[in-house]
Amino acid sequence: MTDEKAGPVRSITDLARIAGVSVSTVSRALTAKGALNTETRRRIQALADHHGFRLNVAAQNLRLGRTGSIAVLLPLGHERGQHLSDPFFMAMLGFLADELTERGYDLLLSRVLPQGDDWLDAFIRAGRADGIIIIGQSDQGAVLDAVADRYRPLVIWGSHGPRNRYLTVGTDNIAGGQLAAHHLIDRGRRKLAFFGNVAVPEFAARYQGFLAALPDDVRGQVDLVHAHVTPEASQSVATAYFAAGNRPDGIFAASDVTAMSVIAAAADHGLRVPADLSVVGFDDVPMARLTNPQLTTIRQDIAQGAHLLADLLVRRLGGDDGTSIQIAPTLIVRDSA
Structure with missing residues (x-):
């Protein structure tokens, strides 16, 4: 399986050297995040088991200055009685969870009842996520504009407006x-x-x-x-x-x-x-x-919307500005009309 003279495996770098792959490949194999060939993933996991190595994900993220999570926030300034069980929310969250997992991120979900204008700044300062997707502008457009001027990894599912300073993905x-x-x-x-x-x-x-x-x-x-x-x-x-x-x-x-x-x-x-x-x-x-x-x-194509939200946010994290996107709607005729 491996060279017994390779020395002790104390770090992800040691395991990557023994496996003959990059550190990022080992990270994807051991966290089960991101795309990776199945055979390669199994081989690296077997090597880690053989050497008794366990990846300290929290320490790794701390060194990299990242959390490994994307926050999905639902601000309910206008509809404080709305719940996560809403069928639209449930569908969107399911698709977003899949899209973020494919990109190596966990989804951190929070239902927000805004109190004042600093709720989003407070969340960002807490450092709980690497970026934020917000589902719906609610009545918080001014807050989103203000934060977008100084916080890049922010994308909104909502209605596009030419005066918006934040990026949106949404249906026309x-x-x-x-x-x-x-x-x-x-x-x-x-x-x-x-x-x-x-x-x-x-x-x-x-x-x-x-x-x-x-x-x-x-x-x-x-x-x-x-x-x-x-x-x-x-x-x-x-x-x-x-x-x-x-x-x-x-x-x-x-x-x-x-x-x-x-x-x-x-x-x-x-x-x-x-x-x-x-x-x-x-x-x-x-x-x-x-x-x-x-x-x-x-x-409105919720699956496509989730894909575009995740893609645009990850590109923003990588330094790409990106642009707002509108998705064409489709009339679905059934029995009620």
Whole structure:
């Protein structure tokens, strides 16, 4: 297996010399992180076992000035009741975990309820991660702009804005809203409503695109219904809206969770979807095809988004500035519209 005269193995450098590979290759083999040929990984692990060598990952990271982790933060300034169990969050986090693991990083997850303007600075000062991915701008755009001026390894999943000083990866939300508008008009729907919190940049862009694509005589009659993104809050708002006698024939919801809540509330008020009411969501979470009726929605490619977020952040860590990226949305037609 190895030369018994090679001497004691006290460090990763000793093991790399005996194995005839680089130190980084030994590190990837012993941490099971990063791409490496299976045979090479097994051979190095066997050598380490033979010599009783165990890699001190914490000490290695300390020497390298790194943690080996990427933080994924979910700031909930606008929706403090939203939880990690939200279907969009769950899908995005799953894809991000896979992407970061492939690049040799652990995922450090934190749900943040911002208190003041220094929450992100405080997290960075704690030194718990090598870089940060933030899911959603929430109402924290000013905080993100300020931090981006002095902290490079920061990428945001969210709505692109020409004035943003931070990098974003996200769906073209305006185009997504336009797709929803065209689809509802093509279905003959003229009395429309939008359900969503337009204080959120992504939702505001979806509403903007939705309105812009409507005929003039329809645009001026659209109901804007402020709806939170949790299922309970969305259904409560929709229930009150229908109970007040409102009877739109088409609804565009800012998220699939809100759309599903609207459908449930409509059924409670004797409205048939899609016979009486067409409903279009946004996201295309896995649950969208399991609802009754199945949800027509605007798909944002979450898997591609996670790949681009991880790729852009790792390139930023390597010194590449990178640029913001927008992903084209797709209309997915199912039974609800």
